[in-house]
Amino acid sequence: MLNLLNALLRTNAETEILEFKTAEQGFDKNKLGQYFSALSNEANLANKECAWLIFGINDKHKVFGTKITDRTLNEYKQEIASNTSPTSNFINTHRVNVEGKQVLMLQIPPAPKGMPVDWKGHCYGRNGSSLSALNNQERERIRLQNYVSDWSEKVVEHATIDDLFIGAISEARKQFKVKNPTLKIEEWNDIKFLNKAKITSQGKITNTTILLLGKPESEHFIKPAVAKITWILKDRDNIEKDYEHFGCPLLLSVNQVYAKIRNLKYRYLPEGTLFPDEVDQFDPFIIREALNNCIAHQDYTLGGQINLVEREDGILIFVNSGAFIPGCVEKVVAADAPETYYRNPFLASAMVGLGMIDTIGSGIKKMFVLQKDKFFPLPSYNLDNNQVKVKIIGKVVDINYARKLAQSKSELTLQEIILLDKVVKGVTLLNAEIKMLRGKGLIEGRKPNFHISSSIAESIGEKPSYIKHKGIDNEYCQNMILKFLDKFEVGNRQDFEEMLLDKLPDVLSQQQKRNKIRNNLQSLKKQKLIEPQGKLWKMSKPKN
Numbered sequence: 001m002l003n004l005l006n007a008l009l010r011t012n013a014e015t016e017i018l019e020f021k022t023a024e025q026g027f028d029k030n031k032l033g034q035y036f037s038a039l040s041n042e043a044n045l046a047n048k049e050c051a052w053l054i055f056g057i058n059d060k061h062k063v064f065g066t067k068i069t070d071r072t073l074n075e076y077k078q079e080i081a082s083n084t085s086p087t088s089n090f091i092n093t094h095r096v097n098v099e100g101k102q103v104l105m106l107q108i109p110p111a112p113k114g115m116p117v118d119w120k121g122h123c124y125g126r127n128g129s130s131l132s133a134l135n136n137q138e139r140e141r142i143r144l145q146n147y148v149s150d151w152s153e154k155v156v157e158h159a160t161i162d163d164l165f166i167g168a169i170s171e172a173r174k175q176f177k178v179k180n181p182t183l184k185i186e187e188w189n190d191i192k193f194l195n196k197a198k199i200t201s202q203g204k205i206t207n208t209t210i211l212l213l214g215k216p217e218s219e220h221f222i223k224p225a226v227a228k229i230t231w232i233l234k235d236r237d238n239i240e241k242d243y244e245h246f247g248c249p250l251l252l253s254v255n256q257v258y259a260k261i262r263n264l265k266y267r268y269l270p271e272g273t274l275f276p277d278e279v280d281q282f283d284p285f286i287i288r289e290a291l292n293n294c295i296a297h298q299d300y301t302l303g304g305q306i307n308l309v310e311r312e313d314g315i316l317i318f319v320n321s322g323a324f325i326p327g328c329v330e331k332v333v334a335a336d337a338p339e340t341y342y343r344n345p346f347l348a349s350a351m352v353g354l355g356m357i358d359t360i361g362s363g364i365k366k367m368f369v370l371q372k373d374k375f376f377p378l379p380s381y382n383l384d385n386n387q388v389k390v391k392i393i394g395k396v397v398d399i400n401y402a403r404k405l406a407q408s409k410s411e412l413t414l415q416e417i418i419l420l421d422k423v424v425k426g427v428t429l430l431n432a433e434i435k436m437l438r439g440k441g442l443i444e445g446r447k448p449n450f451h452i453s454s455s456i457a458e459s460i461g462e463k464p465s466y467i468k469h470k471g472i473d474n475e476y477c478q479n480m481i482l483k484f485l486d487k488f489e490v491g492n493r494q495d496f497e498e499m500l501l502d503k504l505p506d507v508l509s510q511q512q513k514r515n516k517i518r519n520n521l522q523s524l525k526k527q528k529l530i531e532p533q534g535k536l537w538k539m540s541k542p543k544n
Helices: 002-009 029-045 070-083 136-149 166-179 190-196 207-213 216-222 250-260 284-297 329-334 345-353 363-373 399-408 414-425 431-439 454-459 463-470 474-488 493-503 510-526
Strands: 018-021 051-055 092-098 101-108 122-127 130-133 229-234 240-246 265-267 278-280 306-311 315-321 380-382 387-393 443-446 449-452 490-492 530-533 536-539
Touching: 002 051, 002 092, 002 101, 029 051, 029 070, 029 101, 029 122, 029 130, 029 136, 070 431, 166 190, 166 207, 166 250, 207 216, 207 250, 207 345, 229 250, 229 284, 240 250, 250 284, 284 306, 284 315, 284 345, 284 363, 284 387, 329 363, 329 414, 363 387, 363 414, 414 431, 431 443, 474 490, 474 493, 474 510, 474 530, 474 536, 490 493, 493 510, 510 530
Parallel strands: 018 051, 229 306
Antiparallel strands: 051 101, 092 101, 122 130, 229 240, 265 278, 306 315, 315 387, 380 387, 443 449, 490 536, 530 536
16 A cells, blocks of 8 residues: 555646545545545546545645544545445545554545436536536536446337237326326327337337336246236234235236235324324325335346235335445435436336326435324335335334324424434434434434433423333442342342343343443442452442
8 A cells, every 4th residue: 555655646746536635633524525526426437446535645745644533534434425326435445654654545436337426416526636516528428328228228129019018008198198288199109109208219119118018928028137026915923925926017017016905094092183083004105106116226137026015014015126226215315306317217217207206206205204294103224135125114103102202393304203213213323313313412322222312201201211211320220239238248140130130221132231230240349349259249348
């Protein structure tokens, strides 16, 4: 790395893919994100393996050194991951000793093909060594890199309009008319309609055409891709009870899958007029949005199918193959604009024209709002294993808590509710999220075992629940141990665990509770108040 740094220093000046910053004590996070976006995009345009941001050296190549710690560096990484789209981060970070001073080398990846990297919704570039907005020409150069590889636009050789299902074409006409009421589509023949609806390409059948409108037996045209949605019914013990497969045409299969879901009525406990008497467990919009998103964003090159698991305890799970391109769901919910890139742009455009998905990218946000307004748990996204797995819960987990939260905390923003929903579910929070919630007094506890703060608990009448989650403090725990030994003279770990385990915070696991008891015993020992006697403990001073 020292040899590489020396090679970079031999460069006469900063370039589009190389930036030096003094950063002796630290660096502004927002400015760091802008440089990350710019250097990443320029590395893509220059067809380079990476770009470099060097801290501890100024643009005149004078070495100052930097005192940025690993902890601060991790915070920088979290900021980059949270605010770039598509989500990106440093390839690596290297510390190099130069003239007895520490220099930090940040290795930045090129923007993915077809996807300029933005920072908080804005794409940055470089004009020589100056930071600037990525100009339109450069933006299009990046976007067009992936244009020819759109699987959904690929023409299917030897397929004709005879390979399409007449009923699906008829339904497509109806839906297209809804979106375009002023067009006289009844005067168009099928070929003209399919071209106008952007389902075919210049009269030729595409992968999109087969997916949405193909006859069931036409699926072989798109192999190894699979045009299939599998519905699976499981009982409360996660044991499969029933299943059914649905193939081409997917335009009609969506309604058939929807009809399989037992969307029962959920009845609230009556109390005034805050809650309606009953609502659907699952809002129809949420089901269709989640299912159509699976179709639109599936990576068909992986050969996987779309799965919808319905559980009898009021849970739906949607699964499709392929990474979640925006990177994180919170970013999509908070965004004021749609994503700038789709995996299957031709397919997405056709589905927009048929009213299957939203053209402004607000569908996911609406799913969150609908669940919030019914006081149901918010949608959960699992993005592991190159899949997108969405869980929708069609019931109130804690009716009293939901009711009181709705009454007294209506001023909470959707972002805050999403983060508090994470706390309730035990999901790990980013440092920036923790800082925001702590700053507003919404959570308490130590990482990773957070719980809702006492101020919220008091305002919603859940003080007993708060105490149960917070548990007893160390001082109380140690006093209990001392009182036990004062009365019984000796005691072992099992005695103390039996006395204290159920009084410790519910957010702790059983092992964490045992560790807390052990730590308190050691604390009392250091204070010379108790001492070990084999496997027993006794008071250090004799009883008075």
